[in-house]
Amino acid sequence: MRTGHTDGRKRRWRQHKIDRREELVDGTLAAVRARGSSAGMDEIAAEIGVSKTVLYRYFADKNDLVHATMQRFIEITLMPRVYGAISLDADEYQLVRTALGEYVGAVDEDPEVYRFIMGNGSADQSSLAEFEKLFAEVVAAAIISRAADLDLETEGAMLWSYVLVGGIQLATHWWTTDKTMSREEVIDYLSMMAWSAIEGMARAGGSRSKFNAMPHVLPEQAATAETAAESAEGTV
Numbered sequence: 001m002r003t004g005h006t007d008g009r010k011r012r013w014r015q016h017k018i019d020r021r022e023e024l025v026d027g028t029l030a031a032v033r034a035r036g037s038s039a040g041m042d043e044i045a046a047e048i049g050v051s052k053t054v055l056y057r058y059f060a061d062k063n064d065l066v067h068a069t070m071q072r073f074i075e076i077t078l079m080p081r082v083y084g085a086i087s088l089d090a091d092e093y094q095l096v097r098t099a100l101g102e103y104v105g106a107v108d109e110d111p112e113v114y115r116f117i118m119g120n121g122s123a124d125q126s127s128l129a130e131f132e133k134l135f136a137e138v139v140a141a142a143i144i145s146r147a148a149d150l151d152l153e154t155e156g157a158m159l160w161s162y163v164l165v166g167g168i169q170l171a172t173h174w175w176t177t178d179k180t181m182s183r184e185e186v187i188d189y190l191s192m193m194a195w196s197a198i199e200g201m202a203r204a205g206g207s208r209s210k211f212n213a214m215p216h217v218l219p220e221q222a223a224t225a226e227t228a229a230e231s232a233e234g235t236v
Contacts, residue, residue, distance in 0.1 A: 071127050
């Protein structure tokens with residue numbers, strides 16, 4: 001029997017396929033940066049220096065290649081930058097702004113790759129969902145860790161994280177197609193929104209019951225109400 005020998009060859013072949021796919025995905029990233037987000041399989045193959053047949057040997061179709069490219073971009077570019085920012089030893093506001101800056105920066109500095117992986121149909125939604133889940137879990141862990149030091153309730157942490165991650169992702173995606181704002185302006189406005197939400201949660205102690213019992217008025221309304229109350233007291 002040569003089972004051991006045969007199994008060894010199978011393992012080596014599987015590893016070869018994995019390694020070769022990664023090489024071709026890295027080549028695809030370089031090809032898209034050179035040829036643009038609309039690059040087709042022929043252009044990608046030509047830029048890499050292989051035939052299109054080779055690509056189809058390792059990827060079922062273009063959607064399969066885009067899916068693998070998205071995973072690679074998230075793994076080697078996007079997530080390390082975001083995770084590194086969230087892991088900084090800094091105050092809460094600086095963590096929020098730095099993480100936002102890294103996410104927006106990663107997208108802005110690699111626009112062709114971003115458009116390639118985000119503009120090729122619904123076949124890649126699973127990779128996007130995996131990234132959003134991972135990103136939300138990282139954000140939730142950061143919220144829970146900081147909240148513990150402040151004695152805040154954290155039952156809503158995962159929900160808050162998905163709201164933040166989903167909103168930031170959608171807003172950044174819109175910005176890539178409508179560059180009416182500068183990168184710094186985008187980071188400023190996203191920081192304003194995200195920080196205001198986090199500050200509000202902290203002010204309510206993370207408690208929905210405490211939040212529901214609080215007055216919900218805008219600052220100008222609150223100031224007007226306070227002035228009216230003071231005037232009323234003065235006339236008594």
